[in-house]
Amino acid sequence: MSGRIVRTVLGDVDPGTLGLVLGHEHLVTHPPAFVTDPDLTMASEAEALAELADFAAAGGGGLVEMTTIDYGRDGPALVRLSRASGVHVVAATGFNQGKFADRISSRFSTEAIAAWMAREVADGLAAPGVESLDAPALAGPFAARAGLIKASSGLDGPGDDERRVLEAAALAHLRTGAPISTHTEKGTWALEQARLLTGAGVPSTSILLSHLDLKPDLGYLLEVLATGVSIGLDQFGKAKYLPDADRVALVEALAGRGHLDQLMLSGDMARRSSWRSTGGGPGLAHIPRTILPMLRERGFDADAMIRLTVGNAARFLAFAPAGGAGGSSPER
DSSP, rough: OOOOEEETTEEEEEEOOEEEEEEEEEEBBBTTTTTGGGGBBBBBBHHHHHHHHHHHHHTEEEEOOOGGGGGOOOHHHHHHHHHHHHHHEEEEEEEEOOHHHHHHHSOOHHHHHHHHHHHHHOOOOOOOOOTTTOOOOOSSTTTOOOOOEEEEEEEEEEEEEHHHHHHHHHHHHHHHOEEEEEEEGTTTHHHHHHHHHTTTTTGGGGGGOOGGGGGGGGGHHHHHHHTEEEEEOOOTTOOTTHHHHHHHHHHHHHIIIIGGGEEEEOOOOSGGOOOGGTTSOOOOIIIIIIIIHHHHHHHHOHHHHHHIIIIIHHHOOOOEEEEEEEOOOOSO
């Protein structure tokens, strides 16, 4: 991975230093006013820090924080949390699904959205609470840059604004090299996302399609994986959708068909009640503490476990920034 870095909120780091990574999580959220469930507001840095400490104690090294501006992304809070916990945090530019994002993205052209995404990767995130793409990057000791681009589609396909965001994400990738991670609603329209992005020139190795374990059809997942993209099996701990034993069996089935290196695990815990630090659970430590032993029982050896939880994330998140390799210091 010579010349390639992972862009964290504390700066650019060597991909080999990340350790075990959760591919799709949330630490701080301030949802729009129409989201009335208080469990979806994750505003306490103290709770987030305690949760990160538990994750680190279980062997966690990093996570991808997928909160976007339409859902109250807070870059300075992510900097403080990463610095205090020692856990690598990769922040996202881009947009969530249209029911949250259209009120913002609909006001801007595809080119304007792509330019904003590229600026957030190259120059830095806008201040918390800003919902305009014209705002400058936040300066100062808690400034951070995005290390990943997010785009989304709704159930069975994107609306017009969601499609433009997907197209803009491809443009922003071509300008920055940053990887793209998408939201799929219940795992639908994943194959079409892969075709749209690769058709726009994005290498399949720079694409991660999230929430595919919400559509646990083995034939469908194999068809998606045949495009070369990575997929997120990122709903671990949510038994109301699928028991974890079935998710582990899905990992085993996909790995057995040659796709181990295209899988990313996570829990997408976007509720306060899903954290151990709030008295809930199963928490960010669920993957290292509970799921990895389940995989060992299925016959996954140490090499396979490292490839799955360490190597896949390091490879997917790594890119060569436009204009140079960037600094390797964790504090820029």
